[in-house]
Amino acid sequence: MPVTLTVNGHRIDAAVGQSLFAAAEQVGIRVPTSCVTQGKCKECVVEVTRGSNLLSPSTEFERHLDARSGPFRLSCQARIIAESGEVECHTMRRGQMRIERGGLHLPVTHETTALDPAVVRDGDRIVDRTSGETLECSSGPIHGLAIDLGTTTIVARLVDLETGAPVAETSFENPQRFGGSDVMSRIHYDTQHPGRLLMRTLAGYLSHAIAELPVDPRSIYDVVLVGNSTMRDLFFRQSVYSIGQNPYRSITEIEMAEGKRSTTSLTTTGRRSLLPIHPNARVYGLPIISGHVGADAAACLLAVGLAHEDRLVAVMDIGTNTELIVGNRDRILAASCPAGPAFEGGAIACGMPGLEGAIEDVRLEDDGTFRLGVIGDGPPEGICGSGLVDLLSELLRTGRMNALGRFDDEIDRMTIDADRDIYFFERDVNELAQAKGANVAGLQVVFSQYGIQFEDIAVFYLAGGFGRHLKKDASRRIGLIPNLPDAKIVQVGNAALEGATLALVSRSRRQEIEALVKKIEHCRLETHPRFFDFFVDGCQFRPLESGAQVNE
Ligand code: FES
Numbered sequence: 001m002p003v004t005l006t007v008n009g010h011r012i013d014a015a016v017g018q019s020l021f022a023a024a025e026q027v028g029i030r031v032p033t034s035c036v037t038q039g040k041c042k043e044c045v046v047e048v049t050r051g052s053n054l055l056s057p058s059t060e061f062e063r064h065l066d067a068r069s070g071p072f073r074l075s076c077q078a079r080i081i082a083e084s085g086e087v088e089c090h091t092m093r094r095g096q097m098r099i100e101r102g103g104l105h106l107p108v109t110h111e112t113t114a115l116d117p118a119v120v121r122d123g124d125r126i127v128d129r130t131s132g133e134t135l136e137c138s139s140g141p142i143h144g145l146a147i148d149l150g151t152t153t154i155v156a157r158l159v160d161l162e163t164g165a166p167v168a169e170t171s172f173e174n175p176q177r178f179g180g181s182d183v184m185s186r187i188h189y190d191t192q193h194p195g196r197l198l199m200r201t202l203a204g205y206l207s208h209a210i211a212e213l214p215v216d217p218r219s220i221y222d223v224v225l226v227g228n229s230t231m232r233d234l235f236f237r238q239s240v241y242s243i244g245q246n247p248y249r250s251i252t253e254i255e256m257a258e259g260k261r262s263t264t265s266l267t268t269t270g271r272r273s274l275l276p277i278h279p280n281a282r283v284y285g286l287p288i289i290s291g292h293v294g295a296d297a298a299a300c301l302l303a304v305g306l307a308h309e310d311r312l313v314a315v316m317d318i319g320t321n322t323e324l325i326v327g328n329r330d331r332i333l334a335a336s337c338p339a340g341p342a343f344e345g346g347a348i349a350c351g352m353p354g355l356e357g358a359i360e361d362v363r364l365e366d367d368g369t370f371r372l373g374v375i376g377d378g379p380p381e382g383i384c385g386s387g388l389v390d391l392l393s394e395l396l397r398t399g400r401m402n403a404l405g406r407f408d409d410e411i412d413r414m415t416i417d418a419d420r421d422i423y424f425f426e427r428d429v430n431e432l433a434q435a436k437g438a439n440v441a442g443l444q445v446v447f448s449q450y451g452i453q454f455e456d457i458a459v460f461y462l463a464g465g466f467g468r469h470l471k472k473d474a475s476r477r478i479g480l481i482p483n484l485p486d487a488k489i490v491q492v493g494n495a496a497l498e499g500a501t502l503a504l505v506s507r508s509r510r511q512e513i514e515a516l517v518k519k520i521e522h523c524r525l526e527t528h529p530r531f532f533d534f535f536v537d538g539c540q541f542r543p544l545e546s547g548a549q550v551n552e
Pocket residue numbers: 032033034035036037038039040041042043044074075076077
């Protein structure tokens with residue numbers, strides 16, 4: 001009986017000696033490659049979730065895939081060596097991943113912004129207005145690309161730069177996961193492995209995504225790229241070592257402080273970017289704000305119109321590193337909170353990302369049974385972040401867990417779905433409590449440094465994919481967000497991509513963000529004298545009021 005191989009959910013019989021790459025092609029799955037399976041491009045990485053012992057040992061081309069990063073292999077190198085058994089793997093481009101593409105309820109969008117792109121037509125020439133250079137002599141179309149490089153997901157939007165109209169969007173899972181799932185692991189990985197493997201792998205995936213867009217890639221003359229400081233700097237082949245070391249500065253910030261550059265934004269050409277766009281194309285990385293508060297947060301500020309805001313507003317993007325920005329046109333404070341991966345399902349026994357099969361909605365009925373909402377409506381496989389917030393809220397609401405995160409009845413786990421072996425442990429609550437404590441401490445420090453109360457805020461924007469799917473009631477009940485009325489809390493989805501699009505279609509928006517980021521004060525949480533008190537208090541599950549719970 002041959003080995004049964006499942007690639008991205010497609011099953012085939014695989015023969016001894018067959019590579020995972022060849023098997024994937026056999027079932028019609030195109031694995032990224034640009035070295036024709038020579039082991040050189042590092043793009044064909046797959047995650048083996050079952051039966052890795054039925055595969056040939058790692059080759060010299062796979063030395064960059066640390067075992068500690070997970071069971072990743074180059075599919076062109078890993079071959080079936082057993083006569084029978086089961087192997088399961090998937091490419092990094094998991095189709096069922098829920099990826100936030102759009103922004104919602106944003107005050108500023110590319111539709112409401114006057115078209116003023118950096119690259120324009122001038123007679124039969126295509127010209128970069130910033131430098132005055134001719135990029136091409138052509139009467140063909142002029143396209144631009146806005147890219148949000150997330151640690152977990154990548155989203156890109158293609159725009160016709162002569163009309164400002166979006167033409168297409170594409171998204172995929174960030175293939176850099178073999179270098180770790182959070183930015184600190186990626187920094188460590190990049191520092192330990194020469195050859196810019198993270199950047200090259202991402203460029204390979206992006207190139208394939210661009211090649212699949214419905215236009216000639218060489219008609220793309222301008223790219224605006226946003227992402228957290230690490231993702232952005234990796235793309236531009238900057239050293240990210242200093243972002244991982246106290247005081248957590250991008251090399252661009254350090255150089256700016258030394259007077260070597262006037263902005264933290266980065267630019268390169270199409271040719272140097274390794275993307276299949278026009279070789280003379282401009283590739284612009286938005287400036288970062290400070291430390292881990294990166295170009296994605298800066299893009300959010302464009303989309304919420306902070307430079308024009310008289311009212312006090314806050315932007316919170318909850319994630320492994322939660323970003324917080326508070327202020328208005330006169331004064332802005334920003335901070336990043338190292339919350340860890342718990343609210344993204346990491347470090348939780350039955351946690352998982354927001355994929356098909358994740359429990360995202362939980363209701364505890366009077367009879368003690370759980371009513372579950374599952375992404376994709378299939379059987380549950382685990383609980384994602386919004387499901388965890390719901391679950392904590394329901395346990396609190398029904399008194400089955402107290403504010404300290406202790407379960408009643410002297411039990412140490414809750415059965416969520418016995419048939420599917422899905423349980424929620426008290427130790428999971430501890431992980432979530434600490435992640436929440438870091439977020440709360442960030443909020444308390446930033447607001448206290450600004451000298452305002454939560455209720456002084458006119459709009460509290462919840463940005464990002466996680467914020468988009470949170471229930472306001474549940475989030476307030478457990479104290480993940482301030483106790484503000486519904487009308488003040490606005491869930492804006494992927495505001496970073498919208499901000500990148502704004503900078504793509506409008507030179508004045510680029511100038512706006514370049515000026516705005518220089519005005520932002522960076523709030524260093526760990527040096528605040530009350531940080532630890534705020535953190536300890538924030539670990540409790542109760543509604544969050546301004547500094548009131550911590551004794552002065
Ligand atoms: S296809 Fe290039 S490394 Fe495998």
